Amino acid sequence: MKKELVISKIERGTVIDHINAGKALLVLRILGIGVGSSDTVTLAMNVPSKKMGRKDIVKVANKFIGEEELNKIALIAPKATINLIENYDVKKKFKVKLPPFIEGILRCPNRNCITNSKEPVTPKFYIKLRNDNVLAKCYYCGKVIGNVDEFVI
Amino acid sequence: MRFRHLISIDDLSKDDIIHILRKAEKFEDVARGLKKLNILEGKILANLFFEPSTRTRMSFETAMKKLGGDVINMTAQEASSIAKGETLADTIKVISKYVDVIVIRHPLEGSARFASEHSEVPVINAGDGAGQHPTQTLLDLYTIMKECGRVEGLKIALMGDLKYSRTVHSLIKALNMFNNRIYLISPESLRLPEEFLEEVRAEEVSLDEVIEEIDVLYVTRIQKERFPDEEEYRKVAGSYRITAETLERAKELIVMHPLPRVDEIDISVDKTKHAKYFDQAFYGVPVRMAILHEVLL
Numbered sequence: 001m002k003k004e005l006v007i008s009k010i011e012r013g014t015v016i017d018h019i020n021a022g023k024a025l026l027v028l029r030i031l032g033i034g035v036g037s038s039d040t041v042t043l044a045m046n047v048p049s050k051k052m053g054r055k056d057i058v059k060v061a062n063k064f065i066g067e068e069e070l071n072k073i074a075l076i077a078p079k080a081t082i083n084l085i086e087n088y089d090v091k092k093k094f095k096v097k098l099p100p101f102i103e104g105i106l107r108c109p110n111r112n113c114i115t116n117s118k119e120p121v122t123p124k125f126y127i128k129l130r131n132d133n134v135l136a137k138c139y140y141c142g143k144v145i146g147n148v149d150e151f152v153i
Numbered sequence: 154m155r156f157r158h159l160i161s162i163d164d165l166s167k168d169d170i171i172h173i174l175r176k177a178e179k180f181e182d183v184a185r186g187l188k189k190l191n192i193l194e195g196k197i198l199a200n201l202f203f204e205p206s207t208r209t210r211m212s213f214e215t216a217m218k219k220l221g222g223d224v225i226n227m228t229a230q231e232a233s234s235i236a237k238g239e240t241l242a243d244t245i246k247v248i249s250k251y252v253d254v255i256v257i258r259h260p261l262e263g264s265a266r267f268a269s270e271h272s273e274v275p276v277i278n279a280g281d282g283a284g285q286h287p288t289q290t291l292l293d294l295y296t297i298m299k300e301c302g303r304v305e306g307l308k309i310a311l312m313g314d315l316k317y318s319r320t321v322h323s324l325i326k327a328l329n330m331f332n333n334r335i336y337l338i339s340p341e342s343l344r345l346p347e348e349f350l351e352e353v354r355a356e357e358v359s360l361d362e363v364i365e366e367i368d369v370l371y372v373t374r375i376q377k378e379r380f381p382d383e384e385e386y387r388k389v390a391g392s393y394r395i396t397a398e399t400l401e402r403a404k405e406l407i408v409m410h411p412l413p414r415v416d417e418i419d420i421s422v423d424k425t426k427h428a429k430y431f432d433q434a435f436y437g438v439p440v441r442m443a444i445l446h447e448v449l450l
Contacts, residue, residue, distance in 0.1 A: 112261055112262050114261045114262065114266075117261055139266070140262065141262035141281075142161075144348050
C-alpha cells in the first residue's frame with residue numbers, strides 16, 4: 001500500500017507532534033490560536049502512531065512559537081514534541097516541559113475561590129506531575145485539580 | 154522580619170513557627186497585664202471583617218492595644234455596603250494607605266492572598282472562607298506547647314467536622330510537620346478530605362480506642378447545616394459529644410476547642426483538669442502580639 005502523508009509538510013514554522021489524541025483543539029486554545037488569529041494552521045486528529053496508538057498533530061506555518069509558550073501545552077499533552085522548521089528541515093527539536101507555575105490558562109473549579117469573583121484577578125496555579133498525571137493547585141485557594149483539560153479557559 | 158504577610162500556615166517553615174511560639178512566650182506577661190509595653194505606639198491596625206467574628210477580632214484588637222498600638226474596625230455591616238459596589242482590591246488599596254497592618258476575614262477562599270497583592274502594608278489572614286486561618290493554628294500549637302510542654306512527638310486526636318473545618322485543615326499540616334501521631338475521629342459524612350489524607354500521616358479511629366493514650370483531644374463543632382435533616386444531625390452530634398464521663402479513662406490529656414462550642418463539649422468538662430479551651434482562647438493574645446511584632450518591626 002502506498003504511504004501517504006496525512007498533512008503536508010510546511011516550509012517554515014512550528015510543528016507540534018505527539019499530542020494526545022483528541023486534544024489538538026485544546027492545544028490551539030492554550031496557544032491563543034483561534035477565531036481572530038490569522039495564522040495558517042493545519043491539524044490532524046487521531047493519526048495512527050506507533051508510540052501512542054493515536055495522536056494529534058498541529059502545524060503552524062510561518063511562526064516560531066516560543067519555548068515557554070509551548071511548554072504550557074504539557075498541561076494537556078505531556079508527551080508533545082516540537083519541531084521548528086526552516087526550509088522544510090528540522091532546525092530544532094525538543095520535548096515540552098511542564099511549567100512549575102502558570103497564569104491565565106486554567107480556571108479554578110472552586111466557586112468560592114476569589115478568582116471566580118468580580119475582582120480583577122488572573123487565576124494562577126502551581127503545577128506538578130504525580131504518577132504521570134498533571135496536578136494543578138490553585139495559587140489562591142489551594143484547590144487541587146486532577147482533570148486539568150476540563151478547566152482550560 | 155521572617156515574613157511580610159501571614160496568609161497560610163503553608164508559607165511558614167518549622168523554624169518560623171518555633172520562632173513565633175518563642176516570641177509569644179516573651180509577650181505572655183504583657184498579655185496577662187503583668188508588664189507594660191508600648192513598642193507598637195503610633196502604629197494602627199485595621200480589622201476588616203467581612204464576616205462576623207468575636208474572638209479573633211477582639212484578640213487582635215487586644216494584642217495591638219497591649220503593645221501600645223491603635224485599632225480601627227470595619228464591621229460586617231460596613232463591609233456589606235462596600236461589597237455592593239467597590240472591589241476588595243480597591244478597598245485594600247485605600248485602607249492600606251491609612252494603616253500599618255491589615256487583618257482580614259472574608260468569605261471567599263484566597264481573598265487574603267489576593268488582598269496582600271494589593272496592599273502596601275502587611276496583611277494577616279483571619280480566615281478566608283473554608284480556606285486558611287493561620288493565626289488560629291499558631292495559637293493552637295502554642296496551647297499545646299504550653300500545656301503539654303512540647304509540640305513534637307505527641308498523640309493528638311482531631312474530632313468532629315474534619316471535612317469543612319478550616320481550623321483542622323491548617324492545624325493538621327502543622328502537627329504533621331512536628332512529627333506528631335495524628336488520630337482522626339469523625340462521622341463518615343464529615344471525614345477529612347482525601348487530598349489531606351494524601352499529604353499527612355493520620356489514622357482514622359474511634360475515641361474509645363485511643364482515649365487512654367492521647368495527649369490532646371481537639372474537638373470541633375459539627376454544624377447543623379451540613380446535614381440533610383435535623384434528626385440525622387442530632388444522631389451524629391450526640392455521638393460526638395464529650396462529657397466528664399467520657400474523660401474518666403483519660404490520663405493527662407488536654408481538651409481543646411477553637412470555640413464557639415455549641416454542645417459538643419458538655420459544661421461538666423469545664424471543671425475537669427482536662428479543659429484547656431478557655432486558656433487556648435487567651436493564648437490567642439500573646440500569639441497575635443508575636444505576629445504583629447514580627448510583621449511591624
